Amino acid sequence: MENDDTGITRRVGPDAPAVSASSAPGRPVRLIGMETARHDWAGMRCGCGGSAAHLAGDLSAVAAAGSGAEPDVGLEGHVWSPVTLWEPAPAVVSVALAALADDVTPVAREWFLRQLQYLVTGEGTDPASARRGTDLPERCRELAAQGLWLLYAEVMANRSLGAVGSAFEIITVLEPDRGRLERVREIAADWLPVCCRTGLCDEG
Ligand SMILES: [Zn+2]
Ligand SMILES: [Zn+2]
Numbered sequence: 680m681e682n683d684d685t686g687i688t689r690r691v692g693p694d695a696p697a698v699s700a701s702s703a704p705g706r707p708v709r710l711i712g713m714e715t716a717r718h719d720w721a722g723m724r725c726g727c728g729g730s731a732a733h734l735a736g737d738l739s740a741v742a743a744a745g746s747g748a749e750p751d752v753g754l755e756g757h758v759w760s761p762v763t764l765w766e767p768a769p770a771v772v773s774v775a776l777a778a779l780a781d782d783v784t785p786v787a788r789e790w791f792l793r794q795l796q797y798l799v800t801g802e803g804t805d806p807a808s809a810r811r812g813t814d815l816p817e818r819c820r821e822l823a824a825q826g827l828w829l830l831y832a833e834v835m836a837n838r839s840l841g842a843v844g845s846a847f848e849i850i851t852v853l854e855p856d857r858g859r860l861e862r863v864r865e866i867a868a869d870w871l872p873v874c875c876r877t878g879l880c881d882e883g
Contacts, residue, residue: 709742709781709782710777710778710780710781711738711739711742711774711777711778711781711783712739712742713777714773714774714776714777715735715738715739715742715774715777716735717773718735718767718770718773718774720732720733720734720735720767720770723766723767723770724765724766724805724807725757725758725765725766725767726756726757726758726759726760726763726765726805727756727757731757731765731766731767733757734754734757734758734767734770734771737752737754737757738752738771738774740752741778741787741790741791742778742781742783742787744783744784744786744787744790745784746784746785746786747786748786749786749789749790750786750787750790752790754771754794754797755797758771758794758798759794759797759798759801761802762802762803763801763802763803763804763805764798764801764803764804764805764815764816764819765805765808765815766805766807766808766815768798768801768815768818768819769815769818769819769822771794771798772795772798772799772819772822772823773822774791775791775792775794775795775798776795776822776823776825776826776829778791779791779792779826779829779830779833780826780829785838785839785842788833788838788842789839789841789842789845792833792841792842792845792846792849793841793845795823795845795849796845796848796849798819798823799816799819799820799823799849799852799853800816800852800882801815801816801819802816803815803816804816820852820853823849823853824853827850827853827854830846830847830849830850830853831846831850831863833846834846834847834850834863834867834871835863835866835867837867837870840870840872843867843870843871843872843875844871844872844874844875847863847864847867847871847872847875848875848880848882850863851875851880851881851882852882864876864878
């Protein structure tokens, strides 16, 4: 009888899914863990030629990064390259937005913002996805545009020059309302990187 309330604890054991929404006992459930667990990574073909299953672990490792050095995880050749995006790209966009909505460390935040920037500026679709009629750069931009206000919040929060610059440059790609973009450029002028303040880096 006195053990009635331990049932929940017991269920979080060997039966827990491989990619758990909560990263450790006692830790709150995080959006990034929830979003990472939603995607069928193993069913996607990675740019490296194998299954994309390894990306779930890679993204979780970055999300769990402490406040020290930049996480030693790269997605080039797996999700993006300067000319091609691969099948997992839209899923990574969703995970990156979830990371921005979460309370991740500054290095993880900058890492996810940079990946998002590579993905929204992608130019091509891998041949297998293209044969299925998917335009990966377009799909990534559509998804990222759903997080436009997260990106504006990132600019306004002024956490670091890197985060502000990446967020603003992503907005220049996505924002259909150029008047709003210019207004924020004025408001944030004091802390925007020079390229963003002058419009030198605008992609839109
Ligand atoms: Zn890979
Ligand atoms: Zn810039």
